[in-house]
Amino acid sequence: MTAVEPKPTATLEAVRPFPPRMGPKGSFIHKAVTTTDPKMLGIMYIATSISFFLIGGLMALLIRAELAVPGLQFLSTEQYNQLFTMHGTIMLLLYATPIVFGFANYILPLQIGAPDVAFPRLNAFSYWLYLFGAIIATSGFITPGGAADFGWTAYTPLSSAVYSPGVGADLWIFGLAVAGLGTILGAVNMITTVICLRAPGMTMFRMPIFTWNILVTSILILLVFPLLTAALLGVAADRHLGAHLFDPATGGVLLWQHLFWFFGHPEVYIIALPFFGIVSEVFPVFSRKPMFGYTTLIYATIAIAALSIAVWAHHMYATGAVLLPFFSFMTFLIAIPTGVKIFNWIGTLWRGQVTLETPMLFAFGFLITFLFGGLSGVLLASPPIDFHVTDTYFLVAHFHYVVFGTVVFATFSGIYFWFPKMTGRMMDETLGKWHFWLTFLGFHGTFLVQHWLGNEGMPRRYADYLASDGFTTLNIISTIGAFVLGASTLPFVWNVFKSYRYGEVVTVDDPWGYGNSLEWATSCPPPRHNFT
Numbered sequence: 001m002t003a004v005e006p007k008p009t010a011t012l013e014a015v016r017p018f019p020p021r022m023g024p025k026g027s028f029i030h031k032a033v034t035t036t037d038p039k040m041l042g043i044m045y046i047a048t049s050i051s052f053f054l055i056g057g058l059m060a061l062l063i064r065a066e067l068a069v070p071g072l073q074f075l076s077t078e079q080y081n082q083l084f085t086m087h088g089t090i091m092l093l094l095y096a097t098p099i100v101f102g103f104a105n106y107i108l109p110l111q112i113g114a115p116d117v118a119f120p121r122l123n124a125f126s127y128w129l130y131l132f133g134a135i136i137a138t139s140g141f142i143t144p145g146g147a148a149d150f151g152w153t154a155y156t157p158l159s160s161a162v163y164s165p166g167v168g169a170d171l172w173i174f175g176l177a178v179a180g181l182g183t184i185l186g187a188v189n190m191i192t193t194v195i196c197l198r199a200p201g202m203t204m205f206r207m208p209i210f211t212w213n214i215l216v217t218s219i220l221i222l223l224v225f226p227l228l229t230a231a232l233l234g235v236a237a238d239r240h241l242g243a244h245l246f247d248p249a250t251g252g253v254l255l256w257q258h259l260f261w262f263f264g265h266p267e268v269y270i271i272a273l274p275f276f277g278i279v280s281e282v283f284p285v286f287s288r289k290p291m292f293g294y295t296t297l298i299y300a301t302i303a304i305a306a307l308s309i310a311v312w313a314h315h316m317y318a319t320g321a322v323l324l325p326f327f328s329f330m331t332f333l334i335a336i337p338t339g340v341k342i343f344n345w346i347g348t349l350w351r352g353q354v355t356l357e358t359p360m361l362f363a364f365g366f367l368i369t370f371l372f373g374g375l376s377g378v379l380l381a382s383p384p385i386d387f388h389v390t391d392t393y394f395l396v397a398h399f400h401y402v403v404f405g406t407v408v409f410a411t412f413s414g415i416y417f418w419f420p421k422m423t424g425r426m427m428d429e430t431l432g433k434w435h436f437w438l439t440f441l442g443f444h445g446t447f448l449v450q451h452w453l454g455n456e457g458m459p460r461r462y463a464d465y466l467a468s469d470g471f472t473t474l475n476i477i478s479t480i481g482a483f484v485l486g487a488s489t490l491p492f493v494w495n496v497f498k499s500y501r502y503g504e505v506v507t508v509d510d511p512w513g514y515g516n517s518l519e520w521a522t523s524c525p526p527p528r529h530n531f532t
Contacts, residue, residue: 007297036120037528041127043422044108046357046415048131049099053408054493055138056090059083062305064446064482068477070467080463081149082168086138088152093176094134095461096271096407101126101186103274103414104214106422110519111208115529122185123325127180136277140168149174151461154235156246164495172238177232180409184225186219199518205298209291210515213277216305220266220273224307228263228479231256246418254321255303259313269308269401273301273319275410276341279363282413283345285514286350286360293344296427300337300344307334318390324383331381344365357512358432362413365440369405373398391461412439412492419496420511424524425503431495438488445481447476493503 023031033187063083066075081348109117117123140147150158154172194215198207207215235256237243246252283293291297310332313322345367373454376398379385389395389429399496412435419427454460458471465471510520522531 003266014068014496023231031206036124036207038105038109038117038120038123039526039530041123042102042104043046043511044375045105045126048127049095049102051089052134053095053099054489056087056095057489058206061482061486063087064479066076066463067405067465069472069476070465070480072464075463077463078146078149081461082141082463083146083173085148085151086141089137089148089172090134090322091402092152092267092271094130096139097183097267097405098130098134098179099411100214100217100271100274101130101190101405102188102226103181103210103278103350103418104190106157107519108211108214109193109197110421110522110526111211111517112197112202113518113531114193114197115532116197117189117330118196118420119189123189126186129185130179133175133179133182133210135175135178136178137172139175139378140166140171143167148502152258153260155260156235156238156253159239160234160246170236173232173236173239177236180225180232183221184229185223187225190214191222192220192421202300202379205295208277209280209294209297209301210274210277210517213273213280213301216301217270218268220305220308224263224270224427224430227259228267231259231263234259251290254316254319257316257319258313262309264315265312266305268309268399269304271403272406272518273304275366275406275414276301278410278414278417279366282359282363282417284347284516285417286357287357287361288348288355288514289348289352290516291348292337292350293340295342296340303337304334304439305421314381314386317386326384328381331376335374335378335381342371342374357416358427358429358436359413361416362409362416362434362439365436366405366409366413368439369409370444373401373403374404377402382458389454391459392454393450393458393460397450397454400450404443404447406530408439408443412436413447415496417512418519419499421519421524421526422504423500423503424506426506426511427499427503428495431491431498433493435488435495438484440492441497442483442485442488446478446485447481449477449481453478 030038032491035041035044048447062075063080066080068075105117129274133253143166145168147168148159148164148171149166150156150164150169159169185284194207194211202278204212234245238245238247244250244252246256255289280291280297307330307518309336311327314326314331316322317324334382356364375392380389380398416432453471453474456471457464458469506524509523511524512520519526
């Protein structure tokens with residue numbers, strides 16, 4: 001009888017694919033502060049953005065805990081207003097937008113065969129503008145009056161010196177102006193990189209979809225972010241110089257809404273298109289076949305960008321001061337190129353050899369959630385329906401389905417997908433699957449019921465409701481879902497730490513085996529100038 005060796009117990013063992021230390025202790029900080037390497041800056045963008053994502057998520061948990069049952073639990077109405085204002089601001093402008101540049105900085109130069117970005121120092125400057133702008137905008141919490149509390153849309157006259165006299169509002173305005181400048185400069189960099197630094201033979205219609213989407217997104221940023229900056233400076237001039245730009249007596253209320261939403265609607269496509277690009281890289285790899293309808297995907301991206309600047313006033317149906325037929329029709333129209341994209345993604349999966357690794361699971365999560373959000377968006381495009389559910393939780397559910405479905409699911413898909421390229425180690429699949437299912441179930445548990453809450457008439461942005469309203473049951477379900485969603489970040493954070501330190505070492509250029517773009521043609525992680 002042969003002796004059976006006992007199974008080795010699972011232990012974390014450090015396996016080092018790289019030299020143990022790159023310089024003396026503390027040198028990493030100096031390197032981060034002084035770097036112009038787009039790969040390093042990309043990782044810094046992603047790490048900073050995910051940190052803000054976690055902070056914004058904590059704010060959301062406080063909001064959901066307050067709303068679980070009728071009556072004020074532990075937040076005052078002022079604190080509640082500050083929380084939902086800063087939650088929206090952080091999630092949209094300090095997480096979703098900058099993480100686009102995180103992926104773009106790392107992946108885009110690799111995909112077009114470039115050694116670096118066009119303006120490396122401007123690139124570093126963009127990151128530091130974003131970081132300091134973000135710190136300024138959120139620092140209102142440490143002032144006596146608290147942070148900005150007028151909603152992330154900052155509608156006038158609510159954001160005027162009369163109704164929001166605190167310094168937190170000024171910090172919000174100038175912080176976003178500074179961070180927005182960083183975004184503008186980042187976009188200039190990406191456009192120039194794509195136009196000037198493509199490898200020989202890399203024609204425009206040979207570029208990967210992700211690179212195309214970053215290019216189109218950057219053009220959108222140059223069209224609308226300067227407008228936001230100008231409008232913010234206008235509000236600041238109103239508050240401190242008595243400029244009367246947004247004076248209600250002279251139509252300033254609607255002027256602000258037009259300026260803000262002319263930025264705000266393209267902004268949701270600025271944070272959607274790059275993530276369409278990410279899943280367009282993931283689907284072909286895990287379906288083992290090329291992207292279906294490559295050219296139509298590119299034209300659909302351009303069409304979405306063009307239409308996105310023609311629909312801004314659908315946020316203003318209820319004002320009664322916009323041309324409803326035009327904006328309704330244009331909003332319905334934008335569903336067509338989006339439908340083309342979904343058709344192409346399904347066509348890529350169709351009869352492919354689909355495998356369900358974590359990046360693919362998150363890409364599927366994106367597809368399902370984004371489709372739901374798009375369908376409720378088509379409902380909201382219709383003015384009669386919009387009049388019924390405007391400023392209710394139906395709207396909250398719709399944009400969380402669209403934005404969370406796009407940004408968060410595709411972010412995680414991209415991180416699991418490119419982590420081996422960025423670090424030279426694989427992420428843990430088991431933890432990844434726990435992360436996915438907790439995220440997926442937690443998200444739908446939180447926001448699916450909010451459609452019904454909104455349809456029953458629960459208004460958004462209220463800190464409280466009455467027991468007699470009949471909203472309690474659905475709010476409890478939503479809050480439980482929110483805490484499951486919050487818990488889903490724990491396996492992710494542990495997975496990143498564990499995999500970075502102890503993960504399985506990648507010994508090949510293309511660990512997934514079916515990569516079909518240039519970033520899989522160099523080492524993991526790539527050398528300083530990508531291919532040399």
